[in-house]
Amino acid sequence: METEEKILAAAKEIFIQKGYAAARMQEIADKAEINKGLLHYYFKNKDKLFSAVFMEAFHKFAPRINKIFESDFPLFEKIESFVDEYMDILLENPNIPKFVIHEMNQKPEEFINTIMNNKDRPNPMKxxxxxxxxxxxxxxxxxxxxxxxxxxxxxxVFPFVASPLFKSILQMDKTTYLQFMQLRKKEVSSFIIESIRVKNE
Amino acid sequence: METEEKILAAAKEIFIQKGYAAARMQEIADKAEINKGLLHYYFKNKDKLFSAVFMEAFHKFAPRINKIFESDFPLFEKIESFVDEYMDILLENPNIPKFVIHEMNQKPEEFINTIMNNKDRPNPMKxxxxxxxxxxxxxxxxxxxxxxxxxxxxxxVFPFVASPLFKSILQMDKTTYLQFMQLRKKEVSSFIIESIRVKNE
DNA sequence: GTCTATAGGTAGATAGAC
DNA sequence: GTCTATCTACCTATAGAC
Known part of the structure; x- marks a missing residue:
């Protein structure tokens, strides 16, 4: 594993866990098992390192979501596959939404400028x-x-963002909660479809 | 306005805006128009000041929510009044959810211990x-x-937590978005009720 | 209670040897 | 490229005058 990759992986973990403000360059260096000075050699400063991590997280998500938004499925199938695929991504990366949401709220203008002018920006128009x-x-x-x-x-998304609250209310440990989220996929898509389909009465 | 109240009001604003880690005692002192030393006279340290703010925010929310959870309304009315009241609280305090969510994710165990043993803890059992x-x-x-x-x-809650994202996707400014959230109250409760009521077909 | 001054610690960033 | 050492700035917290 190359040094730059090691740094990115470590930075990703720390930034996602603690957020920009609370993350420490020293901690990132320790986790990457390199020296602090080397961080600044690869990424000039904390800001640049953060941006790299943030954009990587964003690009991991956005295209997969948009693929579904823009697919040619009939509506009900599209809703089902959206929920399925989206929640699969979240189950694989349960902590990224918290991270993205907090940081985009810290600098909303910057977020809009960099993300929303990106080709991968969320686009539910279709x-x-x-x-x-x-x-x-x-x-x-x-x-x-x-x-x-x-x-x-x-x-x-919200059940992943507020997981400590829901886990506590429902008295579930981490594993149980993730299983519950697995079951949730079906529940959510049928919840939506039941709400919008026409009823004869 | 008493000094202690001035401090709490200023701290609330700064902590909610920036989060614990990025908030600066100096900035809070400036906003409260007092000296930094005085902060430590009233609240021994940053942690204690933060706890005071956090608990105040929590106690502002929780009882109003629980009142509805525990009311005696028939189900559909309860759902309607829940959505109405909850979103009214959020419209009055649109930034508190982001704040609470971020901080509870920083220290989940502490959050569970202090909040979930509180008499005002969220309790949807009924x-x-x-x-x-x-x-x-x-x-x-x-x-x-x-x-x-x-x-x-x-x-x-989620539309308030992810407001920069939705505002940008929907191309709305702050005022328009809040109006949109006003309309949303009706949409959400009917969305829920339409999904669960029995259909004859 | 309120202020000023400063101690004490820590973080990001740079310089320079290897 | 990678390391050590250090600079500089900043931030929390305390001491002490008023």
Whole structure:
């Protein structure tokens, strides 16, 4: 493993765990098993190292999400595969959302400028249009497509962001909670579909 | 305004904005328009000052939420009033969730010990039992009550936690986004109710 | 109670030997 | 490229005058 990779891996771990402000260059160096001076040789300063980590985390997520947003599935299938794929990513990386959310709230303008001008930026437009079209055709009930998308994302991500709270309320340890999240995939997609499909009464 | 209150108000603002690690005692003193030494006279150290702020934020939220969890409304009304009241609290304090979530993730054990042994701890048991009973009576479709509660909380809170992201995707400024959140109250409660009510087909 | 001054410690960053 | 040593700045916390 190359030095630069070792540094990135260590930095990723520390930054995700502690956030930018509380992370220490010394701790990153220790974890990478190199000297502190060498950090500055590869990444001029803390900011640059952080940016590298942040962008890597972002690029790990964004394309996989957008692939689904932009797929050609019928609506219900798209919702199912969105929830499935999104929660799989989260189960693989349960701590990244906390990290991204905290840091984007620290510097919202910077976040918007760097992320939202990126080719991989989150882009649910195609899904929104699709929902609108299904509403017009009468295939699903009337619903604001923007709110629907927010509902979908919220139900997937929030349980990972607030995991200590939910684990404590539900009295689950880490493993049990992750199993519960596995089951949740099915629950969430059927929760959404049940809400929007038309009912005869 | 008493000195102690001035300090608490200033500390609250700074801690919520920057988080514990990035907050500076000097900045708090400046905002409170007092001297830095005086901070340590009233609150022995940064930790103690932080705890005071954190607990205040927590006690502002928890009882109002629990009041609804434990109310005697029929289920659908309870869901509506939960979403309404919860999102009103969030609209009044849009930055507190980010703050609480970040800090509870920093020290999960401490959070659980201090918060979850508190009389005001989040307690959705009564709602969970109520959902279970309505399922058994056949008044709503079969659903895991725990997942339902998580869905409710997630859809209310997450849009405030991830506001920079959503504002940017939806191209809304702060005011427009808050108006959008006002409208959201109705959308979320009907989204939930539509999902769980029984359908004849 | 409120201030000033400063101690004491720590973090990011640089210089320079190898 | 990698290390050690050190500089400089900053931050929390305390001491002590008023």
């Amino acid at each position: 899904l929104i249009v699709q929902v609108q079209s299904e509403v017009q055709k009468g295939n699903i009930r009337e619903i604001n497509p923007l709110q629907l998308v927010i509902n979908m994302i919220s139900m997937c | 709602l969970i039992v109520q959902v279970q009973s309505e399922v058994q009576k056949g008044n709503i479709r079969e659903i895991n009550p725990l997942q339902l509660v998580i869905n409710m909380i997630s859809m209310c």
